[in-house]
Amino acid sequence: MSAPTRISVIGGGLSGLSSAFHLARRFPAAKITLLEQSPRLGGWVDNERVHVKDDKGNEARMLLERGPRTLRPNGKAVLELINLLNLQQALLIVPKTAAAARTRFLHIPGTRGLTALPSSLASLFATPLGRAIAWAGAREPLRGYPDAPLLAAEDGDESLHDFLSARLGPELARILGSALVHGIYAADSKLLSVRAAFPSLWDLAKDGRGSIVRGMLSGMSKRRASGSETSDYDLGGVPSIMKAASVYSFKSGMAVLPNALRQALLGQQNVEIVNDRVDAIQRAAHGDVTIQMRSGIAISASHIVSAIPLPALHTLIERSSLPSLPHLLANPTSSVTVVNLVFPPTAPGQPIHPDGFGYLIPRDKDWNASVLGTVFDSCSLSAQDEYPSADAPRFTKLTMMIRAEPSSAPVTQASVLAHLTQHLAPPHPLPAPVYFAANTMRGCIPTPTVGHVQRMKELRDAARREWGGRLELVGAGVGGVSVGDCIEQGRRVGRTWAS
Numbered sequence: 001m002s003a004p005t006r007i008s009v010i011g012g013g014l015s016g017l018s019s020a021f022h023l024a025r026r027f028p029a030a031k032i033t034l035l036e037q038s039p040r041l042g043g044w045v046d047n048e049r050v051h052v053k054d055d056k057g058n059e060a061r062m063l064l065e066r067g068p069r070t071l072r073p074n075g076k077a078v079l080e081l082i083n084l085l086n087l088q089q090a091l092l093i094v095p096k097t098a099a100a101a102r103t104r105f106l107h108i109p110g111t112r113g114l115t116a117l118p119s120s121l122a123s124l125f126a127t128p129l130g131r132a133i134a135w136a137g138a139r140e141p142l143r144g145y146p147d148a149p150l151l152a153a154e155d156g157d158e159s160l161h162d163f164l165s166a167r168l169g170p171e172l173a174r175i176l177g178s179a180l181v182h183g184i185y186a187a188d189s190k191l192l193s194v195r196a197a198f199p200s201l202w203d204l205a206k207d208g209r210g211s212i213v214r215g216m217l218s219g220m221s222k223r224r225a226s227g228s229e230t231s232d233y234d235l236g237g238v239p240s241i242m243k244a245a246s247v248y249s250f251k252s253g254m255a256v257l258p259n260a261l262r263q264a265l266l267g268q269q270n271v272e273i274v275n276d277r278v279d280a281i282q283r284a285a286h287g288d289v290t291i292q293m294r295s296g297i298a299i300s301a302s303h304i305v306s307a308i309p310l311p312a313l314h315t316l317i318e319r320s321s322l323p324s325l326p327h328l329l330a331n332p333t334s335s336v337t338v339v340n341l342v343f344p345p346t347a348p349g350q351p352i353h354p355d356g357f358g359y360l361i362p363r364d365k366d367w368n369a370s371v372l373g374t375v376f377d378s379c380s381l382s383a384q385d386e387y388p389s390a391d392a393p394r395f396t397k398l399t400m401m402i403r404a405e406p407s408s409a410p411v412t413q414a415s416v417l418a419h420l421t422q423h424l425a426p427p428h429p430l431p432a433p434v435y436f437a438a439n440t441m442r443g444c445i446p447t448p449t450v451g452h453v454q455r456m457k458e459l460r461d462a463a464r465r466e467w468g469g470r471l472e473l474v475g476a477g478v479g480g481v482s483v484g485d486c487i488e489q490g491r492r493v494g495r496t497w498a499s
């Protein structure tokens, strides 16, 4: 295949930005054009600074996130970007010793208040939930695993709920599995593919002939035998900064990442950013394509990277009368109402919530869900907020995530405060918030359902056949929804193209 001369990246979310950044480095002789329909880059990354003031005259400028807010330090592709973009000084690290790192809660539907998840061996035996987890964990290696043949099959897969039920029992699978899936995918653990969403759990069970615990023990001995992992990521000194981190963000919020990528792209001779919607793609001579933009301009490309959601690509292909690709509409997406709340400073000893990362809410016994969970942003990200002086009283910010169905009742300040009162069971009534905003994000997180890994292989194979290897597909709906997954996909794009 000939080397790319004009590469168009469609979609300026993190997947598209990362693709354009790495392609510009890998193919310095090619022209890279990033095409984003909205005037703003970053896709779901979205934050704003709001001025708040209470009736005592206390004030602050709070940084509120509507999209992603924290990252895990295990995503090497993001650490590499931090190094390459010189973002070390912009980092905000939540250390492993912080309360936000050590304490996470569940709110069990039908109860009042929060249940702490065990975070140490001693705390494992402190609550009925901890004791249930300890008992299930002790039995896990001794169970029989009828799903073991699935683990060995090339196209094997099952739902996270079925996978956990076989290992921990259905009740713990409901409580822990559904809460975990609410926190990441805002989706149903009975639909979610364990192989796509939690590949490390799948691999551990495979190594342990069904048992995750046996897989962990065999993995530990394998790691000891093979020594430490080598890596081809350009990480500089970032791993040592991250050594103490449980999670991290940026002092000015997650938008630091798309803003820095944009600046880096604008500084490259071979990159152009076009804020315009791709309306159609037409085949041209010699395998090239012409991309029709909403404004009427046409862009010629030798190679394309699609970094838009798969249903949006389906619409584009249909509108362009191009041969269809399989599985573009296979997965549903979740819609979420993100509620940002700021409470005024409270009297000493009367915090709005306990210290911790926040809480998740599992499905109830009838498998219903409405509120998915709440993040206690002030516990991990308070250093993002600006105060008139170092000793000014602190406001409390938190974010509630609510499932948004077409039939859902409107989310009001009163309904959110009623939920919070039920979940937190505060000894004092909650004060009126000084800031409240509810934003509904339709179709914002794709759910990789059972069979996703195999379907994506078939999709990539079909794209390769149909487009002679000149079309690559990346994005949350293809290779994983986390920011780390999206940036990793952009890093790998175009590896099969001749340089």
Ligand SMILES: Cc1cc2nc3c(=O)[nH]c(=O)nc-3n(C[C@H](O)[C@H](O)[C@H](O)COP(=O)(O)OP(=O)(O)OC[C@H]3O[C@@H](n4cnc5c(N)ncnc54)[C@H](O)[C@@H]3O)c2cc1C
Binding pocket: 010, 011, 012, 013, 014, 015, 016, 035, 036, 037, 038, 041, 042, 043, 044, 045, 066, 067, 068, 069, 070, 071, 276, 277, 278, 279, 307, 308, 309, 312, 316, 336, 338, 441, 444, 445, 474, 475, 476, 477, 480, 481, 482, 483, 484, 486
């Ligand atoms: C509320 C929320 C909270 C989250 N929290 C976290 C978190 O804490 N940590 C974490 O790791 N991940 C989190 N995520 C997940 C993560 O943020 C997303 O999966 C990721 O940002 C998706 O990036 P993307 O580039 O693949 O897609 P998108 O962000 O959807 O970008 C796609 C882009 O394509 C553009 N586009 C679409 N069609 C066209 C067209 N025809 N022409 C031109 N442009 C087009 C869109 O405008 C958009 O900018 C969260 C997601 C949400 C919604």
